[in-house]
Amino acid sequence: MPKPYPREFRDDVVAVARRREDGVTLKRVAADFGISETCLQNWLRQADVEESRRPGVTATEAGELRELRKRNRLLEQENEVLRRAAAYLSQANLPKMMYPLVRELAADGIPVAVTCRVLKIARQPFYRWLRQPITSTEWTQAHLVNAIIDAHADDPEFGYRLIADEVRDAGFAVSERTVWRRCSENRVWSVFGKKRNGKAGRPGPPVFDDHVLRDFTADAPNRLWLVDITEHRTRQNKLYLCAIKDVFSNRIVGYAMDSRMKASLAVRALENAVARRGKVAGCIVHSDRGSQFRSRKFALTLRRHNLIGSMGRVGAAGDNAAMESFFSLLQNNVLNRRSWATRDDLRIAIITWIERTYHRRRRQARLGRLTPIEFETIMTNTVALAA
Secondary structure (H helix, E strand, C coil), rough: CCCCCCHHHHHHHHHHCCCCCCCCCCCHHHHCCCCHHHHHHHHHHHHHHHHCCCCCCCCHHHHHHHHHHHHHHHHHHHHHHHHHHHHHHHHCCCCCCHHHHHHHHHHHCCCCCHHHHHHCCHHHHHHHHHHHCCCCCHHHHHHHHHHHHHHHHHHCCCHHHHHHHHHHHCCCCCCHHHHHHHHCCCCCCCCCCCCCCCCCCCCCCCCCCCCCCCCCCCHHHHHHEEEEEEECCCCCCEEHHHHHHEECCEEEEEEEEECCCCCHHHHHHHHHHHHHHHCCCCCEEEECCCCHHHHHHHHHHHHHCCCCCEEECCCCCCHHHEEEHHHHHHHHHHHCCCCCCCCHHHHHHHHHHHHHCCCCCCEHHCCCCCCCHHHHHHHHHHHHHHH
């Protein structure tokens, strides 16, 4: 695009054209000054308009008109920003930043500078957000929320303090206050901490059907296992025991103890039972509706070893009576015999009683006055000989 001629030059050319001698054409004047005849004609016409010799829009009026159009366009853009901002802020789920709105308006043709001026926000932070919409802090917080939700899904009874322990074990360096804030924002509550329409603490729906129906019999090992959790207090605090019993011989095939009643306690007991018994595919594992047995971790462990889950009804102790009878023996023979100073002392006493007394010395009428170890040994050898 050619550069415009200076104003003074244009005025001089117009003056020469008006005062030209007779017989000198506009084409000759234009050629003398190195411009086209059409350009000279336009300059003369505009000069007549400026001097009010003919109707038209002067340069000053044209400039004012351009400014007014520019201002009108700017006002329309500002009104559009305010209208869109009002609709954006009236949404139910209010975002914390206006930057998404700025981006949407820019896509619709409204300059970022105009939007930022109207909304009174700085442009540089917006451009930084545009380059990286999710900061490293927000990314870390999102992973923390996922860890909190996973921990709560595994153990719905956990409050924010126990959830904080779980996420710290997962590698997050956070305080209990931070975990409480994230739990509050995402409505992650312990089932005992918040009322749910008068039904707080009610056991959830069964994850598995009841395949036992109180028929606690089995014709071979690893056909039916019973699992449950008991607790006992020491001066140090409580100790929780999760035990698994094979109905065939009443042998405790797996157990685990811990200071907290988490889903991992039931998983460890099940893993120990599988490791000690070998081929267990198709075995039914029956439990009550405790959250540890309804957890995702426990269900995944069952599927990984091809075990079949089974659950009794709510408030029906008889649905797992055979396991309750073992805990009753344990209570009378170990737990209530004395007071226990530490969890380690009680742990050693439980292990000793199960492995030495219950398995190898305590004869049971249902097993023909044999111990669980003797019964399994005899019946296994009998089956092997018959085969």
